[in-house]
Amino acid sequence: MNPSISIFRTFFALLFVACFLPVGFAGEASSKTPQNWSGKQDKWHGFKRVHFPTEGRKSYVVIPEKASSGNPWIWRARFPDFHYEMDVELLKQGFHIAYLDVSDLFGSPQAIEYGNKFYKRLTQQHGLQSKVALEGVSRGGLFIYNWALANPDKVSCIYADTPVCDFKSWPGGKGKSEGSQARWNACLKSYGLTEQEALDWPNNPVDRITKIAEAEIPVLHIISENDQVVPPDENTLLMFSRVPEKYRKNNFQIISVKEGTEKSKGHHFTHPEPDRVVKFIRQHTLQSGNRVNSSPTNE
Template sequence: MFWDAFPAVDLALLEAGFHVAFIDVGNTFGAPEPMKHFDVFYATITRQFNLAPKPALEGLSRGGLYAYRWVYVNTDKVGCIYGDAPVCDMKSWPGGKGKGTGSPGDWKQAIEAYHFANEQEMLDFTGNPIDILAPIAAAHIPILHVCGDADRGVPMEENTDIVRKRYMALGGDFALIVKQGCDHHPHGLKDPAPIVNFILAHSAEGRTAKKAASAAPKPGSVLLLPRGKW
């Protein structure tokens, strides 16, 4: 989601020799039918364009739903996950069933996208990112989230904090960068180096990967960035 929004990380990856690939399936919240297009997209970029078989997936905001739900059934096709203020539980956003602001229009769209008969079926849904972490952890896929601790739309405690706690309990590698005092926007970092190093460490090879790994956020780490540093 959101091609060219807050592109510092993507631009830095392009400078490092990466390709950046993007697919838009509309505002469909990771629903099963639209996600089939991701399978075709992956086959195209790996077979026709010979791109790496284990790309890094970026999940920006609601894009977290698409990233996690694709990885969940394709754990052999992903090198790492970078989530930026990602939606990890639709009850939080767009549902607004916790402390977040929610989005009634998007909540209605999400229910329709999943072909649920009513809101209760969505509330009972167990396919949110917070629910589907076990196979991802079993595949040893490292995760980095970058979030603001003052996010009113996608509160950390209802999304990233739950993923982090559960993923680490499953033995998964999870690193977190917290932008203190930051709301949902802006995404990314003023200096994207920690994110870029994380992706390089898990997607590049040889000396490049080794050098990046030495500077990347470490598994289990929490980096707190005060105002002015993010």
Template sequence: MKVPRLLPGIFLVLSLSSCREYKVFTEYEIEEFSFQGHKAKIVFPHTKNEDGFWIWRARFWGVEPQVDKALLEKGFHLAYIDVADLFGNKEAVRLWNDYYAFITKKYDLNPKVVLEGLSRGGLIVYNWASKNTEKVACIYADAPVCDIKSWPGDLLTGVGSPKDWETCLQVHGLDEKSVMDFKGNPIDNCVKLAQAQVPALHVFGDADEIVPHFENTEPLVKNFEKAGGKIELIRKEGVGHHPHSLEDPKPILDFILNHTVNKSR
């Protein structure tokens, strides 16, 4: 038996959180602009890391910013471009390619980026990374969508979102029949990252009914490890889809720093 469709209300809460985004990083310099018609931002650390390290948040700007703030204090830049309604499709990947080229050159950032994918942000993070394995230092995914059939689709056991599902199918050029053979999900393309030895960390709640870990993270882990990759997991017992991150982000921060600042040269 499926749980009631609470997703619209939940995303309303997230939307309200996003309305407060301008207050989140007030202690830092922020540059906001439009990039090819999409809202974009970059936050500057007080003191830039000498290696130009940076983290690229894919979704829900300003929500649970513990990791972002901790990295800003370590001299990382924080970047963002809104491609949420493209659900990681080819156009989103193209936009990310162009944005990556633009900001790495303009702000003299490291060619390897830390990718941060919350919820649906997992789609673009993995879809872009699988095409750009040499540009990824590591992936931090948090309750990530790894199969569109799970969310926003209502084809498995999770709580779907009919309006988002309609948009998702449209932007991918799919329908409810062809999507069953679709191989453009993170659960599929993660293999390329595993083969390239790109490290990944997934944080998830084991009571998540919106993006269930057993039809998103677990199949991705299976394919990732089968392809020879290494992926770390932080399981939050009894926690649902929210809140993201950890109250104390140290385990996430340590993972990221171990694959950037503290990485053996």
């Protein structure tokens, strides 16, 4: 056969294949491989951590030694070193752990805007999975729920540890919690609300949980029954009581601890079921992916 004819046949065969490949097929492999991370590096419980700013905010990602298929990740909000044992285990199993410090914004629209940019960078530039497992500790509950409400299609599941679900409870202190006046003032400023406007505010997570339920996002909370800082009956229990019955049984679970420590006013405790949390996050995040210790001293 004439060599020039063979070359032309090969060229046109390759051109034909390229034209009829499904859109995005060629880029699929690269989208599943995180790009190099740049920034200051250190260690977090033995794993490499890379620090970088997000809109001037502190943020970082902890990188597993070997990423699981699809690059699943956990987004921790507030107190990333509290009850960290689940995150360390998930790192061992190939999850990335991400953190963005927006703790002074109390889940306000500005915090959500920063969060959107953080999410976009991690998924588009670094190839992390499009659906993320959200973890919120204490006031971090305000951020993870408000971000999930704004982005329900991007959330695989929600795990919350003694979460604030209504800013009137904390930092407002308008119920059983003594709250924090300084943080309440900061919260009002962050949302751009007067005191009365905040008391009438209809958009706390406790008010909008039905949207999370309708999106069929699995939810697991852990609470302390004697928590005086974030009383469960003003937060988790109130919120869960508003979930329509048809969603509550399968998608809303609670781990209830009888007593937290006296020093923490019931807010801190030894985690009784870290393995259950690991299983919960793996089950829902890996499935979603296939479809597409220091204790805090203040809230």
